[in-house]
Amino acid sequence: MPSITQIPSGVLLTFDDGPSEYVIPLLNILKRKHVMAFFFWLGENLSPSQSISQVLAEGHGIGSHGFHHKILSDLSYQEQYWEIQQSKVALENCIQSPIRFFRPPNGRMNEDTIAIAKSFHLHCVRWNIGSWDWAHAHDPDTIADHVVGHVSSGSIVLLHELPQTVIILEQLIDRIREKGLDFAGPEALDLRVGL
Numbered sequence: 310m311p312s313i314t315q316i317p318s319g320v321l322l323t324f325d326d327g328p329s330e331y332v333i334p335l336l337n338i339l340k341r342k343h344v345m346a347f348f349f350w351l352g353e354n355l356s357p358s359q360s361i362s363q364v365l366a367e368g369h370g371i372g373s374h375g376f377h378h379k380i381l382s383d384l385s386y387q388e389q390y391w392e393i394q395q396s397k398v399a400l401e402n403c404i405q406s407p408i409r410f411f412r413p414p415n416g417r418m419n420e421d422t423i424a425i426a427k428s429f430h431l432h433c434v435r436w437n438i439g440s441w442d443w444a445h446a447h448d449p450d451t452i453a454d455h456v457v458g459h460v461s462s463g464s465i466v467l468l469h470e471l472p473q474t475v476i477i478l479e480q481l482i483d484r485i486r487e488k489g490l491d492f493a494g495p496e497a498l499d500l501r502v503g504l
């Protein structure tokens with residue numbers, strides 16, 4: 310299994326590139342709407358903070374997104390090894406819990422990425438619905454329109470910790486539910502890999 314792009318059923322929301330100042334606003338909406346999500350964080354953004362413990366305490370998942378958001382398929386084996394190892398160590402030191410899922414930046418990976426991730430018992434996770442939230446800072450409704458138009462049971466939705474994503478998250482959740490879909494929590498990834 311080179312990478313996971315879908316889950317058995319339900320919809321899993323994932324948020325990349327944090328932890329950032331937008332974690333708390335995102336958590337507040339997720340809590341109010343009773344949705345569990347998965348956060349893929351960068352080693353370089355970590356610092357002990359309230360938001361990190363709150364993410365875990367509220368039942369969300371945390372995975373690695375590398376250390377410096379480097380495009381791994383452009384790197385040598387040794388450079389990739391450093392990115393993956395250092396981000397895992399930094400995250401585990403921070404959250405005091407094992408990291409088992411890794412999302413390569415921009416979803417770009419090669420045979421080395423797969424081999425290195427496997428050596429660290431990490432499962433690579435991509436997505437099958439890109440929200441393009443980073444491209445729609447000035448027209449955030451477009452983000453929800455795009456996701457709702459494509460999402461289905463089993464989807465992993467790629468979102469980011471961005472202000473426009475905070476703006477549309479509540480309507481996005483409501484509209485996915487109006488389509489008759491339920492949300493899956495972080496355990497959906499465990500099920501996917503048979504843990």
Ligand SMILES: [Zn+2]
Nearest residue numbers: 325326414415
């Ligand atoms: Zn990213």
